[in-house]
Amino acid sequence: MKKRVPLVITFVTGFIVIISFFIPHRPFGPLETDTLIWYSIILGFTLLIGVDSLVRLHVRQMRRRKAGWWYSIVFFAGFFYCLVIGIMSVIRTPNPFQPGTIFFYGYKTILIPLQSTMFALLAFFVASASYRAFRARTLEATLLLVAAVIVMIGRVPAGYKLWTRLPGIANWIFNVLQMGAMRGIMIGVALGAVAMSLRLILGIERTYLS
Amino acid sequence: MIEKKRNLWDWTNSINRGIIYVIIGIVVILPILLGLKEEVQISPSVSSAYETIESLDSNDVIIISIDYDPASMPELQPMLKAILRHAFEKDVKVIMLVFWPLGLPIGTEGLEEVAKEYGKVYGEDYVNLGYRPGDRAVMIDMGKEIRNFFRTDVNDILLDSHPMMRNVHNYNDIALIVGLEAGRFGEFWVQYVGSRYNQRIVLGVTGVMAAETYPYLQSGQIEGLIGGLKGAAEYETLIEKPGFGLTGMAAQSWAHIAIVMFIIIGNIGYFMTRRK
Numbered sequence: 235m236k237k238r239v240p241l242v243i244t245f246v247t248g249f250i251v252i253i254s255f256f257i258p259h260r261p262f263g264p265l266e267t268d269t270l271i272w273y274s275i276i277l278g279f280t281l282l283i284g285v286d287s288l289v290r291l292h293v294r295q296m297r298r299r300k301a302g303w304w305y306s307i308v309f310f311a312g313f314f315y316c317l318v319i320g321i322m323s324v325i326r327t328p329n330p331f332q333p334g335t336i337f338f339y340g341y342k343t344i345l346i347p348l349q350s351t352m353f354a355l356l357a358f359f360v361a362s363a364s365y366r367a368f369r370a371r372t373l374e375a376t377l378l379l380v381a382a383v384i385v386m387i388g389r390v391p392a393g394y395k396l397w398t399r400l401p402g403i404a405n406w407i408f409n410v411l412q413m414g415a416m417r418g419i420m421i422g423v424a425l426g427a428v429a430m431s432l433r434l435i436l437g438i439e440r441t442y443l444s
Numbered sequence: 445m446i447e448k449k450r451n452l453w454d455w456t457n458s459i460n461r462g463i464i465y466v467i468i469g470i471v472v473i474l475p476i477l478l479g480l481k482e483e484v485q486i487s488p489s490v491s492s493a494y495e496t497i498e499s500l501d502s503n504d505v506i507i508i509s510i511d512y513d514p515a516s517m518p519e520l521q522p523m524l525k526a527i528l529r530h531a532f533e534k535d536v537k538v539i540m541l542v543f544w545p546l547g548l549p550i551g552t553e554g555l556e557e558v559a560k561e562y563g564k565v566y567g568e569d570y571v572n573l574g575y576r577p578g579d580r581a582v583m584i585d586m587g588k589e590i591r592n593f594f595r596t597d598v599n600d601i602l603l604d605s606h607p608m609m610r611n612v613h614n615y616n617d618i619a620l621i622v623g624l625e626a627g628r629f630g631e632f633w634v635q636y637v638g639s640r641y642n643q644r645i646v647l648g649v650t651g652v653m654a655a656e657t658y659p660y661l662q663s664g665q666i667e668g669l670i671g672g673l674k675g676a677a678e679y680e681t682l683i684e685k686p687g688f689g690l691t692g693m694a695a696q697s698w699a700h701i702a703i704v705m706f707i708i709i710g711n712i713g714y715f716m717t718r719r720k
Contacts, residue, residue, distance in 0.1 A: 267585055331552060346517070350514055358464070392698075
């Protein structure tokens, strides 16, 4: 029973969504709408599972005094700040993210600078990694190095000033060489996804039940 | 133990990462502080994105999907503002929706700022639908009726109480979707909405995502592609309203030059030390 019910649900919902793609009329069209709304609701609840798992992890870390356990205090400070201020803002206005609310103030003064800083650090790491990794050690490495330098310079205004044809060469690398490889990868991934979906719908693939 | 003396080539072969960080920091910060602006060459992909919006009639309705958060804001926010300026200039009506919950405030801020510049009225010229979970499910079902998922807007006001929404029900009433993407949602727009409902789509993506999005442009599944900060700068150039895209482009240009210089210096050092 524990296995049959999920298998039947998977088969029926998968079947409805596939059929309604080809026959979007009654009864399949409205059934698909219901299925999609359920999916959206279930997805909302998965956030709660995520929160539960995150809180448990940090409580465990604090109890066991694991290395860096005090970072968990920062987590709980942020967590309760969002929870309390978020609920307060929702009571006052339907949209807590409305500019002017205290929730928005926290978002703007804490979250935006933190996320931007984390992402900006990439510039430094990429520069350092490029310097170390792009060495002409072998023929393949040299080809990669040359392509990277052309694209890096050709995609910025300096490339055009250096040589007017450089952006064209960079675009050719992008549109021909890169695109061929990327398309091959995408077709492969899509075929794999079709095969895996069929295995799931037909109940051949059951690892998600464990 | 005799310590081997490091010569110039050894140094160029292994420059301390602190020096690299300082130089990158300087070449990124200085152009922004000085407000330098670089002239950019318009690429065909951005040009076709511009032409697609340019071809819209006044009172056409477009959807702008905010699928990014503050981490990708420096690249995608200038795109959002440039596209909004172009749309409002042409009196095109805008519906904004969000699939990344943390993108809602920055999207709202951008929308309100540009709407104010052009004197646009909420509910008549633009509507903010806010965030809904369920991404692909929402995208597919909006093809039948937008109200299935968005009965109210971000401020909990019924959609039908907004004059511009009264005749907007599904993709048949939407002239174009513009997806601003920092993740996989651009692909979802193409696969679940473009292919199923024949919806016209333009995507604006971060620089690192441009490579994987280009095949959709070449196959005609999207009508334009704005890639990274450079794309934003090109769009600002096309609408003749310079913004952060062009300022940021100067910083990016100098940073790329610095990285290439480091690569060249590193390789010279590598070959000279190998010779020995």
